[in-house]
């Protein structure tokens with residue numbers, strides 16, 4: 001038997017990702033016109049492999065959120081804690097989003113990505129704006145009229161509410177409640193095991209997703225939108241590597257470098273799937289097993305964050321608003337920018353973390369300040385790559401708030417947090 005240490009999951013995912021990028025780019029540059037490669041490799045193997053991977057993650061989301069949230073709620077010794085947890089998390093989620101978009105607008109105003117002295121930017125692409133939900137609709141929609149339908153549609157806020165109520169009822173039901181709670185605890189163990197098993201497929205899944213994307217992504221579009229692209233990336237970088245560490249240090253005293261290191265797997269999953277929702281199983285595993293946050297906090301804050309917290313998306317919206325205003329020569333005043341901050345922050349509550357939803361929210365923000373929604377067509381070409389990056393930031397934000405709330409409730413095991421080996425997945429199938 002060899003005593004070589006198995007390669008860590010992160011390493012395997014990174015290798016899959018790099019291989020995918022290289023092979024995808026090679027196909028784009030050398031075999032783009034080959035009908036066989038296009039039909040059977042790119043639209044065949046890569047597409048099917050990538051979709052199977054994303055679906056296998058999504059498959060776990062509803063059962064995992066439902067089961068772990070019930071476990072979390074029934075293990076709360078004091079039900080009034082629920083209200084406190086909710087209040088703190090929502091406040092933190094909204095404030096970090098507002099900070100993110102303010103940072104993005106300020107940066108974009110300094111760099112002026114939409115002011116060009118060369119050719120004016122035009123685009124053939126069109127954008128069909130979908131209606132974003134109104135605030136009253138968002139509130140009504142939190143209460144499911146049929147929990148099974150909520151689960152079938154993957155409506156996260158409705159599932160969260162139903163699981164919380166059921167959890168509270170279980171904890172108030174004496175002996176019967178104890179029996180049901182112990183069943184859910186066992187189910188939770190089993191589903192978490194399934195998460196770990198499926199995470200082992202990630203290197204292959206990530207390879208397929210990257211190979212498909214890079215065999216199609218247009219390099220010329222990226223160059224023509226270079227300034228916009230770079231400002232968004234830069235703002236995302238500052239938020240993830242400066243704002244989050246500062247907040248974490250200030251509010252918990254925990255080591256931000258340890259936090260960023262432990263976020264690697266979840267960030268990689270978020271990057272390759274471009275969906276905070278699909279990443280919930282990995283974020284939850286990271287929060288509980290690696291960051292040491294008790295499941296009774298994480299099972300609530302992680303799915304809630306995946307739904308209402310989108311700092312990375314808000315950053316894209318801030319930069320995009322300034323960019324589109326500049327391209328169309330519209331002057332925006334300070335009240336307009338305040339409006340943008342408010343709308344983008346609130347819009348993130350009503351829209352779920354799935355790929356591309358940021359553009360729908362952007363349509364709402366643009367309308368609010370009277371900018372042409374067609375401006376979105378300008379940036380759509382590079383949105384997929386930015387979507388991936390901002391989703392990684394969204395998920396990092398969810399985990400940071402989870403840690404802060406957990407620490408304030410004394411529900412973080414600091415030894416697990418400080419242990420670099422905690423929760424490492426080296427198991428192979």
Ligand code: ASP
Nearest residue numbers: 275276313353356357358
């Ligand atoms: N894909 C992002 C997420 O899932 C949302 C977006 O920015 O479009 O968090």
